[in-house]
Amino acid sequence: MSVQIKFNLNEGLYIKNPQESKLGKKIIQFSIILISEIGFETFNFKKLATKINSTEASIYRYFENKHLLLLYLVNWYWEWVNYLINFYSMNITNTEKKLEIIVHSLIFATENNSLVEFIDESKLHKIIVFEGTKAYHTIEVDKENSIGLFKSYKKLTANIASIIKEYNPDFKYPKSLASTVFEMTNNQLFFAKYLPNLTDVKKPNNSEKEIEIMLNFYLKKLLS
Amino acid sequence: MSVQIKFNLNEGLYIKNPQESKLGKKIIQFSIILISEIGFETFNFKKLATKINSTEASIYRYFENKHLLLLYLVNWYWEWVNYLINFYSMNITNTEKKLEIIVHSLIFATENNSLVEFIDESKLHKIIVFEGTKAYHTIEVDKENSIGLFKSYKKLTANIASIIKEYNPDFKYPKSLASTVFEMTNNQLFFAKYLPNLTDVKKPNNSEKEIEIMLNFYLKKLLS
DNA sequence: TAATTATGAAAGTATAACTATCATTTAAAA
């Protein structure tokens, strides 16, 4: 069984909606595979074109440049995590449990849920951990922000912040904590894998579980 | 009065030590100015060469490529913050005060202390906030890590972690908290400036102070 | 079946990211 889900991503992200054609889906599918394999800096449209037996020109009809393609993928991820959090906390009334669902969703976004057939969520998550922040650390932030290209991140942050506030209405920094939890998760996953000296993770191959425990501890301690 | 300080940065960062020649210092000085002005992606050695009335070839004699130049600058920053923390906590016995010094050093690395005449610390700090993580989110992390190019970051983290442990010997995640404080500071400074919706900062022009208060709150709460 | 739209194929431009060679300047050693 596969549920068909389509996220409405900001139109400024693409020239032509990749979710609405065969080639578009292939671009998304294989850009995820390629970027996760060779890294964003060495990735380019020519290599992608070769991989999918298409041409550079065709890819440029969907995305203005590789930066916007990355931003598209990152937006998709933001929407996806948001969806996961809402999905898993749907019938939950216990707010503490909801905090745990946030953490779990952020870390085990790693599992290939195959929510959408052409997106390998596990590889996408790898890209987020490795390249995610590059999507907004660009000289064009202000311009891109003004046309709504980070709306999904704001929505996700607002959603997490609302759960934080639900858990502790007196907490002064719900939004900052929300964005910090997001960034910190990816950072600690990155460090655990590549620069373990910057963390306290013991088992590098099972670091997700340790990081989950740590994040839950952080959150509850801060909000107590 | 100007105290002459020279950090010993890993030799793998450069081909020829830029701190030991006039041209080398100019490369550092103006790369900081240029990158902070136009951003890392649009920065290149040709533009830098033009700015300092030199040539691309000459710059390539100091740095293999612009990525390693950035990593050099980031390493310099890690050393510098570490120096600041040690300097300001030198005669302090109160461990709580030491935590505050960490936070203050990370945030107000912003002030141009002119510790070294050819480095504008305020502009360098801007680069760290904006481009810093790009220095280690690269496909070459493992290789670069193996030859010691992140040693300064590890040293800084270890130093902060030791103060954390001094404050609370039972705390389970001193290193993770140390790297998180570093990353979180830069992130929240970035968000406050460019994506304020992701934070709780009220005055965008005086966000440093607010972030400092928040970070101190986080730290003490977590370590209590 | 015609008309529209999407894609492919091929070629071309501008700039980035280097490398190589040799001349000239500057600094250090004799």
Add this chain to the structure above:
DNA sequence: TTTTAAATGATAGTTATACTTTCATAATTA
């Protein structure tokens, strides 16, 4: 002071990236 070595500049060249343009062909849709 002269000689020598090292550092820098000037110039040119190579390869790759990041696009753009034009036209032909294939696939849809009306």
